[in-house]
Amino acid sequence: MKLYTWTVAPNPRRARMFVAEKGIDIEIVEAGDAENPAILSEAFCEKFPHRRVPLLELDDGDWIGEAAAICRYLEAIYPEPSLMGRNPKEIAMIEMWDRIAEWEGMMAAAEVFRNTSKAFAGRALPGYKKEIPQIPDLAERGKARLMMFYDKLDAQLATREFVTGDLFSLADITALCSIDFAGWRKLGIPEKCTNVARWHAAVSARPSAKV
Amino acid sequence: MKLYTWTVAPNPRRARMFVAEKGIDIEIVEAGDAENPAILSEAFCEKFPHRRVPLLELDDGDWIGEAAAICRYLEAIYPEPSLMGRNPKEIAMIEMWDRIAEWEGMMAAAEVFRNTSKAFAGRALPGYKKEIPQIPDLAERGKARLMMFYDKLDAQLATREFVTGDLFSLADITALCSIDFAGWRKLGIPEKCTNVARWHAAVSARPSAKV
Numbered sequence: 001m002k003l004y005t006w007t008v009a010p011n012p013r014r015a016r017m018f019v020a021e022k023g024i025d026i027e028i029v030e031a032g033d034a035e036n037p038a039i040l041s042e043a044f045c046e047k048f049p050h051r052r053v054p055l056l057e058l059d060d061g062d063w064i065g066e067a068a069a070i071c072r073y074l075e076a077i078y079p080e081p082s083l084m085g086r087n088p089k090e091i092a093m094i095e096m097w098d099r100i101a102e103w104e105g106m107m108a109a110a111e112v113f114r115n116t117s118k119a120f121a122g123r124a125l126p127g128y129k130k131e132i133p134q135i136p137d138l139a140e141r142g143k144a145r146l147m148m149f150y151d152k153l154d155a156q157l158a159t160r161e162f163v164t165g166d167l168f169s170l171a172d173i174t175a176l177c178s179i180d181f182a183g184w185r186k187l188g189i190p191e192k193c194t195n196v197a198r199w200h201a202a203v204s205a206r207p208s209a210k211v
Numbered sequence: 212m213k214l215y216t217w218t219v220a221p222n223p224r225r226a227r228m229f230v231a232e233k234g235i236d237i238e239i240v241e242a243g244d245a246e247n248p249a250i251l252s253e254a255f256c257e258k259f260p261h262r263r264v265p266l267l268e269l270d271d272g273d274w275i276g277e278a279a280a281i282c283r284y285l286e287a288i289y290p291e292p293s294l295m296g297r298n299p300k301e302i303a304m305i306e307m308w309d310r311i312a313e314w315e316g317m318m319a320a321a322e323v324f325r326n327t328s329k330a331f332a333g334r335a336l337p338g339y340k341k342e343i344p345q346i347p348d349l350a351e352r353g354k355a356r357l358m359m360f361y362d363k364l365d366a367q368l369a370t371r372e373f374v375t376g377d378l379f380s381l382a383d384i385t386a387l388c389s390i391d392f393a394g395w396r397k398l399g400i401p402e403k404c405t406n407v408a409r410w411h412a413a414v415s416a417r418p419s420a421k422v
Contacts (some may be wrong), residue, residue, distance in 0.1 A: 095283055
């Protein structure tokens with residue numbers, strides 16, 4: 001297996017952290033262009049029509065795209081320690097919160113970043129060969145959504161050690177990667193969100209967060 | 212358990228089809244407002260801060276939001292027939308394609324619908340209490356994305372009976388619900404996408420598609 005990643009990007013960090021938490025020995029391949037840090041390499045995009053990272057290439061040549069799908073595959077073949085739940089209800093809660101963190105956190109931060117960064121002009125969404133123009137109003141909407149995500153997460157963490165309870169999970173990883181990504185645009189944790197700040201300090205201290 | 216749904220909306224249809232394919236006997240509760248078909252009832256929104264359907268309320272009072280998370284819970288407790296994969300690789304492929312169908316199909320159609328419909332002015336995204344203004348450029352971008360989704364799905368179905376192979380799965384359900392939703396805005400299957408058309412006719416003929 002090979003895990004294609006892009007060191008500078010927030011979404012593949014989810015898969016790298018997951019692998020680090022599991023302690024899986026897996027070949028990590030950089031898909032970013034060697035010359036231009038803002039694009040994926042042509043070789044990667046030609047080989048994998050998904051055109052997004054992370055991407056897991058299996059030994060039979062098939063590949064899996066989408067961070068959560070890659071993690072679910074790795075969870076099935078390397079079950080310990082569990083990062084996606086130990087029973088049906090926990091599995092569902094982690095999937096729900098991973099999706100909330102991805103949609104309301106990661107995507108909101110991406111709306112801000114991809115629609116304002118000069119380096120991403122014409123590439124406002126990942127994964128498309130065709131030009132996707134930037135929409136300034138979407139960057140503004142992303143900022144507003146991000147603030148609502150912080151409030152929601154703060155309420156959730158008021159009574160829990162980790163996002164869904166006592167198990168550190170993929171939902172924590174996705175929330176952490178989303179928040180650190182938002183920090184690129186100075187949209188980090190608002191002062192009032194003290195539960196998020198406490199949790200962020202704790203999860204950032206894990207060795208896996210350094211990847 | 213109670214499955215909260217909204218009869219007119221495309222996303223909860225995914226959960227209803229899933230339940231119908233499994234043959235699960237579950238109480239289905241309408242979350243739409245009795246007077247105004249374009250809004251969710253106030254009682255639903257007050258009870259569940261997720262403010263989105265489908266939503267599964269468990270017997271212990273906890274609840275699961277997000278269609279895919281609900282389906283994964285039901286798949287775990289009612290494994291037959293499998294709709295989310297029979298081995299780690301198939302499970303991952305179905306999750307990847309369910310996400311592609313949701314993000315590139317369902318969300319693109321939603322970008323068109325939610326940003327053009329007068330009934331959704333100020334509610335351009337589901338799940339938020341705060342006003343989310345419509346962005347006309349996003350509707351245009353959604354149309355373009357939808358056309359690229361049809362091309363991608365057509366290539367995938369050229370050599371497969373169903374979206375990921377020989378198993379009818381949640382990925383088929385999500386793709387079907389997305390495409391039928393796109394049809395509301397006359398953005399149905401392009402004539403050139405003959406593989407999608409063949410597949411769409413077959414999956415639409417399943418009794419579960421009537422829900």
